[in-house]
Amino acid sequence: ALVSMTDMLNKAKEEKYAVGQFNINNLEWTQAILEACEAKKSPVILGVSEGAGRYMGGFKTIVNMVAGLLEDMDITIPVALHLDHGTSFESCKAAIDAGFTSVMIDASHHPLEENIATTKKVVDYAHANGASVEAELGTVGGEEDGIIGGIKYADPQECKELVEKTGIDALAPALGSVHGPYEGEPDLGFDEMAEIRSLADIPQVLHGGTGIPTADIEKAISCGTCKINVNTEFQQAWTKIVREVIANDTKVYDPRKIIGPGKAGIIEAAKEKIDTFGSANKA
Ligand code: G3H
Ligand code: ZN
Numbered sequence: 001a002l003v004s005m006t007d008m009l010n011k012a013k014e015e016k017y018a019v020g021q022f023n024i025n026n027l028e029w030t031q032a033i034l035e036a037c038e039a040k041k042s043p044v045i046l047g048v049s050e051g052a053g054r055y056m057g058g059f060k061t062i063v064n065m066v067a068g069l070l071e072d073m074d075i076t077i078p079v080a081l082h083l084d085h086g087t088s089f090e091s092c093k094a095a096i097d098a099g100f101t102s103v104m105i106d107a108s109h110h111p112l113e114e115n116i117a118t119t120k121k122v123v124d125y126a127h128a129n130g131a132s133v134e135a136e137l138g139t140v141g142g143e144e145d146g147i148i149g150g151i152k153y154a155d156p157q158e159c160k161e162l163v164e165k166t167g168i169d170a171l172a173p174a175l176g177s178v179h180g181p182y183e184g185e186p187d188l189g190f191d192e193m194a195e196i197r198s199l200a201d202i203p204q205v206l207h208g209g210t211g212i213p214t215a216d217i218e219k220a221i222s223c224g225t226c227k228i229n230v231n232t233e234f235q236q237a238w239t240k241i242v243r244e245v246i247a248n249d250t251k252v253y254d255p256r257k258i259i260g261p262g263k264a265g266i267i268e269a270a271k272e273k274i275d276t277f278g279s280a281n282k283a
Helices: 006-015 027-040 050-055 057-071 091-099 113-129 157-164 188-200 212-222 232-250 255-259 261-278
Strands: 019-023 042-047 079-086 100-106 134-139 143-144 147-149 170-174 204-206 225-230
Touching: 006 019, 006 225, 019 079, 019 261, 027 042, 027 057, 027 232, 027 261, 042 050, 042 057, 042 113, 042 255, 050 079, 050 232, 057 079, 057 091, 079 091, 079 134, 091 100, 091 113, 100 113, 100 188, 113 157, 134 157, 147 232, 157 188, 170 188, 188 204, 188 212, 225 232, 225 261, 232 255, 232 261
Parallel strands: 019 042, 019 225, 042 079, 079 100, 100 134, 134 170, 170 204, 204 225
Antiparallel strands: 143 147
């Protein structure tokens, strides 16, 4: 059965590794991620953006698809189903009502007072329903919720205030990371991560996990990060294979033979992430 992120993240924080939030886009994606994580005996957070939610047909469809796979694939690892970058209380409530065990409320584009008020409302509803909540401060670079913008580093004092006033389970302070591929090397705010940890002792989340060098991942984990989100890297791995399949076989028309092979790319990439994050055998 699905679980919230609370226990898996507190254990990761305690033992200094990170649990991956691996985003899903369809059935094959979900199979591939679950297969990789089960093989590695790693806990996992399945991330679903609002856009991916619409793409897959809605929250109910996703909850039932994941529940079915957990049974059919004999999955034994802890799995959380998490709304990624929820833009409103209503969206988070709809995900929880459908059976999601975790949500991110991303009110980071709003003034602090409004971010706190919206986040608190989500926390009250989520906790009453056994679900966990992640909130954000600052701005992740690249595209976020359809908004394309520059990086804005989270303010540590504001982080402390958000955590204390809302009771969230995990905090995503934007500290130099980017959604999508990086241009050059990321410039992550490790000092701020450590400062935020000293001010607010809860699991920290690193968004934009694609393309961050291993040394930076390790440093982020040592500074308090225990959840890392990855999406783009799996998309790139899948697309590379599917492109080859179509290029190499101009007669192929069975969708299973076209998109199925892409799963191997996701599985390989997910296993690599699990090794880097240190979450293998932590289930
Ligand atoms: O919320 C999702 C992540 O932050 C994914 O970022 O696509 O750069 O890996 P990414
Ligand atoms: Zn993100």
